Amino acid sequence: MPVRPPAMLVAGPPASGKTVLGNAIARRLGAALLDLDVLTRPLTAVVGALLDTDDLDDARLASATRNARYETLYDAAADNLAIGNAVVLVAPFTSERHSPDVWRAVAGRLADAGGRPSLVWLRASPALLRDRMSTRAAGRDRAKLADVDAFLDRLDLDPPAVDHVAVDAASPLEAQVSAVLDALPRLRQ
Numbered sequence: 001m002p003v004r005p006p007a008m009l010v011a012g013p014p015a016s017g018k019t020v021l022g023n024a025i026a027r028r029l030g031a032a033l034l035d036l037d038v039l040t041r042p043l044t045a046v047v048g049a050l051l052d053t054d055d056l057d058d059a060r061l062a063s064a065t066r067n068a069r070y071e072t073l074y075d076a077a078a079d080n081l082a083i084g085n086a087v088v089l090v091a092p093f094t095s096e097r098h099s100p101d102v103w104r105a106v107a108g109r110l111a112d113a114g115g116r117p118s119l120v121w122l123r124a125s126p127a128l129l130r131d132r133m134s135t136r137a138a139g140r141d142r143a144k145l146a147d148v149d150a151f152l153d154r155l156d157l158d159p160p161a162v163d164h165v166a167v168d169a170a171s172p173l174e175a176q177v178s179a180v181l182d183a184l185p186r187l188r189q
Helices: 018-029 036-051 059-082 094-098 100-112 126-136 139-146 148-154 173-187
Strands: 006-011 032-035 087-090 116-123 165-168
Touching (some): 018 032, 018 087, 018 173, 032 036, 036 059, 059 100, 100 116, 116 173, 126 139, 165 173
Parallel strands (some): 116 165
């Protein structure tokens, strides 16, 4: 029986290092990297312009695009898994990590496409997130940095309510990658 390729979902709060870790895992696994923002940015920008916002955290933009954005991500993952490619998905995965029912549906969809789904959670302290957002000074953080304490107070930093691999976002990247890859044998069961 052929080995089912991994389908790693990398989640964490803003500035926790999801994209950096996802890139590193994908490189090590030879996997397709599927980043929610990259896959959906052009169409999200169109909707954002209609709503007069470019902030993905804006409630109007998020509610108008969330389902379609994640469907795009999962469709791309399923297509890759169906032809035997490992995938690394990068996104906040808020609903998926909070609701066992939502997680089961997503994991089932990826398993039906031929993959072995697993969730990776980047644990990060508010101080680390503040430092990283300030250092990267990205446009997407402009509104968050305007009142960073209020933003950080609103963040949900609780671990997922579903089975996951926890990774310390403050640890060196190679240690993060090793923590995820070392968990792969356990995840195969």
